[in-house]
Amino acid sequence: MRVYRWLGTRTRSFFETLAAQAAPERIGEAAPRLRTAERRQVEWRPVSLEELVPDDHRVRAVWRFVEGLDLSALLSPIKSLEGRPGHPAADPRILLALGFSRRLRPW
Numbered sequence: 001m002r003v004y005r006w007l008g009t010r011t012r013s014f015f016e017t018l019a020a021q022a023a024p025e026r027i028g029e030a031a032p033r034l035r036t037a038e039r040r041q042v043e044w045r046p047v048s049l050e051e052l053v054p055d056d057h058r059v060r061a062v063w064r065f066v067e068g069l070d071l072s073a074l075l076s077p078i079k080s081l082e083g084r085p086g087h088p089a090a091d092p093r094i095l096l097a098l099g100f101s102r103r104l105r106p107w
Contacts, residue, residue, distance in 0.1 A: 059101050066097045 053059060074092040 058104055059097070062097050062100045062104065063093075066093050066100065069093075069096070071096075 071092050078089045080086040080089050
């Protein structure tokens with residue numbers, strides 16, 4: 001058993017108790033799916049959506065409408081819960097607002 005010294009405390013290695021596992025077999029000739037760096041990004045700055053959208057813009061009316069909807073039927077099947085591990089789900093209000101806003105756009 002290895003014992004590590006970290007910040008003056010003695011702890012066991014987290015990995016010593018795990019069973020050895022073989023690497024998963026790669027199936028097919030597909031390339032790995034990776035998140036890559038955006039090297040052509042010109043500028044990165046903090047931007048507030050509230051500041052970008054004028055007070056009288058129609059998307060604000062769409063958002064007020066969507067906020068007033070009872071979305072319990074859409075929220076109840078979501079399995080990612082606050083205080084629990086896991087990736088948060090997309091807010092149904094955002095998806096509905098995007099859909100409604102798209103329908104209101106002039107052609």
